[in-house]
Amino acid sequence: MKLLRRGDSDNSGKRNVEAAEPSTDSEAATAPEPLEQEGSTEQVGKGRPTPKRRDAESRRRGPIAPAPLTAKEARARKKATKGTKEERKIAAADRRAAAADRRARMLAGEDKYLLPRDKGPVRAYVRDIVDARRNLVGLFMPMALVLIMAMFVSPALQSLVTLAMLVMMVFMVVEGVWLGRKINNQVRVRFPDTPDGGFKLGWYAFVRASQIRKLRAPKPRVSPGDPV
DSSP: OOOOOHHHHHHHHHHHHHHHHHHHHHHHHHSOOOOOOTTOOOOTTOSSOOOOHHHHHHHHHOOOOOOOSSHHHHHHHHHHHHOOHHHHHHHHHHHHHHHHHHHHHHHHTOGGGSOGGGOSHHHHHHHHHHHTSOOGGGGHHHHHHHHHHHHHHOGGGHHHHHHHHHHHHHHHHHHHHHHHHHHHHHHHHHOTTOOOOTHHHHHHHHHHHHSOGGGOSSOOSSOTTOOO
């Protein structure tokens, strides 16, 4: 019978550990490696801060040209960015044509090209009501010019001119109040659900009526006396 010695027990422990180690190595060799996430560009522990969006965009655009040192260089760079003289003429002609086309469409009453104050079916209806009648307030501007010229020609008529202008202003106020009420009543009948109305709509009609017919914008669609 063989007795185990201290050295033998230690050697047997070492042999058992050595026998177990190859299996661990083989398991580690056969273990699947962690898959990297697709589309991930960040590295764990990269050791630098993430660049700001502004800095990244500036790098994508490329280097910025240095500032011009002289006025001559600045003018040359500005001229180069504008293009040739012929190109500038063509661009200016295109802009003028586009502006003329927009103005023509606005005067024709196309809702897309109108000013915000003139947009909508309610405002178009108000313009038709005003344009379909002859308004006394429309004579204010021509008569005011005549009276002012008469005052300069003959200073003795200054008192009469002042009195005539006061009478005209009284008639304008009376007709403006009457026209505003009439416009609001007809709009409530035609468009019962519209929030547009009151003093704002009456003032819009009054300003339209006080303008000379040929200078109104958009252009009148109806003639005086036409039914609306």
